[in-house]
Amino acid sequence: WSAHVNERMAELGLEGRIDHRSYEAQGIELEPQHKIGPAASRRPEQGLEAERIEDHARIARDNGDRIIANPNVALDAITRQQATFTTRDLATFAFRHSDGKDQFDQVMGAVRASPELVALGKDGRDQERFTSRDMIAVEARLERAGDELAGRDAHGVADRHRDTATAKAEERGLVLSGEQRDAFDHVTGSAGLASVVGYAGSGKSAMLGVAREAW
Numbered sequence: 001w002s003a004h005v006n007e008r009m010a011e012l013g014l015e016g017r018i019d020h021r022s023y024e025a026q027g028i029e030l031e032p033q034h035k036i037g038p039a040a041s042r043r044p045e046q047g048l049e050a051e052r053i054e055d056h057a058r059i060a061r062d063n064g065d066r067i068i069a070n071p072n073v074a075l076d077a078i079t080r081q082q083a084t085f086t087t088r089d090l091a092t093f094a095f096r097h098s099d100g101k102d103q104f105d106q107v108m109g110a111v112r113a114s115p116e117l118v119a120l121g122k123d124g125r126d127q128e129r130f131t132s133r134d135m136i137a138v139e140a141r142l143e144r145a146g147d148e149l150a151g152r153d154a155h156g157v158a159d160r161h162r163d164t165a166t167a168k169a170e171e172r173g174l175v176l177s178g179e180q181r182d183a184f185d186h187v188t189g190s191a192g193l194a195s196v197v198g199y200a201g202s203g204k205s206a207m208l209g210v211a212r213e214a215w
Contacts, residue, residue, distance in 0.1 A: 011200040016082045028077045029066060030097065033059045057099050064098035067107050071114035074107070075132040083139070084120060084129045152192030157214045162188055165214035180207040188214050 002020040009016060023032050033056050067074045078085050078093055094107040111117060118136060120129045162184070166176060176184055180203050187194045188211050198204045 007205075015084065019081065023077075026080060028080065029070075029073045030063045030077060031059050033063075033096070060097055061099035061103065064094075064103045064107050067094075067097060068103075068110045071111045072116055072132075072134075074111050075114065075116055076134065079132050079135045083135055084123075084131045086123075086127045086129055088127075090130070146193060149193035150191070153190040155192045156190035157188040161214045165210050168213060169210045174206060174210070176207060176210065177203065179203075183207050184211055184214075187211050 002018050006017045019026060023030055074090075074093060074097070078089065082089070090111060091108065094104055094111070098104040098107045116133045118131050118133055120131060123129050166181075166184070169176065179198075183196045183198075183204070184207050187196060187208070196204055196207070
């Protein structure tokens with residue numbers, strides 16, 4: 001589900017991403033909270049729901065303390081889902097990981113004062129955007145890796161492998177169009193890095209599935 005959602009968000013130009021993995025699996029140093037729906041929050045006097053609401057607040061308070069002590073915890077968690085973020089994004093995150101206005105203000109203040117926070121200026125919607133020094137370092141490494149890949153030309157796929165992949169696709173009823181075939185030849189060519197641009201629904205994913213078989 002996360003793969004489908006993230007692919008669609010990318011097609012729509014939306015920056016945020018979702019991750020189905022647990023905080024622990026992602027390496028995020030925060031405790032996950034319970035889901036408290038509006039119905040439960042209106043019935044705090046009921047035993048089990050009251051315990052869940054109390055535990056929810058306790059987890060939020062503990063997470064807030066972690067962030068105040070080390071704002072990098074928040075920056076790491078936010079940038080795992082989106083490379084840049086707005087003040088509103090930060091406030092939403094701080095609200096979820098704090099208990100009460102006083103702690104919310106402390107969390108916001110700690111993150112805004114962190115030397116690891118990088119202001120990027122205003123975006124096309126006139127909103128201030130931020131990222132972290134770690135994220136900038138990641139993007140710098142990606143850029144260097146991209147340059148290295150672009151300079152390599154030994155990754156071509158032999159014609160027999162291409163023919164086998166397209167034949168198997170046709171057996172399943174998938175016949176590449178002329179544009180899809182051009183893209184297929186492009187990405188399975190000798191270049192170490194190739195890109196494909198196309199409208200949503202134009203068959204990029206289907207073409208790449210055949211390319212994966214060739215590779």
